[in-house]
Amino acid sequence: MPVALVALAVVAFAIGTTEFAAMGLLPQIADGMAVSIPRAGWLISAYALGVVLGAPLLSALAARLHRVPRKQILMGFAGLFALGNLLCAVAPSFWFLAGARVIAGLPHGAFFGAGAVAAAELAPRHLRARAVSVMFAGLTIANIVGVPAATLLGQHLGWRATMLVVVGIAVLGLVLIGRLVPQLSSDARPGLRQELGAFRSGQLWLALATVVFGCGGFFACYSYIAPMMTDVAHFADGTVTLILALFGVGMTLGNVVGGWAADRALRPSMCAAFLLVAVVLVAFAWTAHVKWAAAVTVLVIGFAGFAIVPTAQTLVMEKARQAPTLASATVQAAFNLANAGGAYLGGAAIAAGFGLTSPNLVGAGLAFAGFGIASVAWRLERRAPRASRVVAGGGPVAEQDGPRLRSGHPS
Structure with missing residues (x-):
């Protein structure tokens, strides 16, 4: 499998960590923001809302920018995800944090959508599904390593530290995409009407x-x-x-x-x-x-x-x-x-x-x-x-x- 898939998997790992680690850190977030645990649970819904809104909207925007190489589109999505988590880490209030969670969720679906197409193109036709699974392996491995580690880190150093680590992983993935992912033939991709x-x-x-x-x-x-x-x-x-x-x-x-x-x-x-x-x-x-x-x-x-x-x-x-x-x-x-x-x-x-x-x-x-x-x-x-x-x-x-x-x- 192409090594470029590792870059996509790293961003997927960061996305999986921030999506699921919030469930284990709800008590710490609730204490830090002086809200109840049920109220803190709204942060999970806020992220999901961002995903549902961002998947079609950002993908439609990418289709409008169909002359921009897919590699740069992927880097942009990874950068927006990093920015959303950085805003979470510095959030001064609960509602600011909820808004930041929506922003962090916006590129989730769009990244996996564009990344899946890129992963399939990077591999031979008979190995396309396995190439897609390599990218999604970052998401599943996050549930084995990332989520428990993020929960442990948040319990000892605070939930903001967890968000900052996620930012670092996302930035690493962005850099790896820039270095490892080649220009793709699908860069001459269809516009929004065809999509x-x-x-x-x-x-x-x-x-x-x-x-x-x-x-x-x-x-x-x-x-x-x-x-x-x-x-x-x-x-x-x-x-x-x-x-x-x-x-x-x-x-x-x-x-x-x-x-x-x-x-x-x-x-x-x-x-x-x-x-x-x-x-x-x-x-x-x-x-x-x-x-x-x-x-x-x-x-x-x-x-x-x-x-x-x-x-x-x-x-x-x-x-x-x-x-x-x-x-x-x-x-x-x-x-x-x-x-x-x-x-x-x-x-x-x-x-x-x-x-x-x-x-x-x-x-x-x-x-x-x-x-x-x-x-x-x-x-x-x-x-x-x-x-x-x-x-x-x-x-x-x-x-x-x-x-x-x-x-x-x-x-």
Whole structure:
């Protein structure tokens, strides 16, 4: 794999650290800002809001600047992310901090969207999904190393120190992109009108719906993993960090295997991953009561949940191949909608009195819905007549987008 992928992975590591470390640092942030922990929890939502807003808006801006090399676009996104975290580190008030979290989240989806396209182009065609998974490995490794280390650092030196370290990692990634990422043929990329035209594909909308529903199942569980481990499995509070690191190990393995599988059989790999998430979450409603079984299940959930990431990202780029950047970034907005929706529905189940393990059953239902949408899209694709299209690099390839879905509505 090209060494340039390391530069993309470093920025992904910084993004993953700042996104998830806030969950472990909420008590410190609440104390430092003199607010309650629930109020401090708004900072997680603020970051997600930034992602949802920034993914389409910044990607659309990049499309308008289609004469600017993709390498410089990536460096700009990394610089904006570093600036947002620097503002977080020096925030004088809670609302300033919330605004800074929105700014930090803005380039998240746009960076992964443009980075996924760049990673795919840097690798041979038959290794594109694995190249995308290498970039996303930075995000998953952040859950193994970055988040626990950031939490520990924040507990001893304050949460502002954690933000400053993230700034340093982001700047390092920016420099590495400048040095390692070459000029890409996709620098002669389509403008905004052509990027928006990709959304006429019904198969693209089905892929995004698959992510919102299916990945919502993963997040319904992940959002409440800490209380499940302490109050149901009866792990000590200090052990939760290790459990989360185990979750991160599963994510990393799933990301690698998912990329490998997607290069061989994209649609079957996606359907299998969603089905595995649904089955394992059903099992977790019972295994959460036994320590060793809970730990093993956490590992498998992380594996299955992140096996979806490279398959979903690659599928969307395939369905919007002539103009993939905006569509690819929109996947990240879809992931964050899945995060918000899954967390809300899981919390609603707990609030309704169904118990701390009820988010697992809610998540299983959402994952199975994602499996259903993915299966329908696959079936429509297989039944559709083959029509030629032009790939980003040049020659015609087979397009399999159903006649009923090509315009986004029944014909």
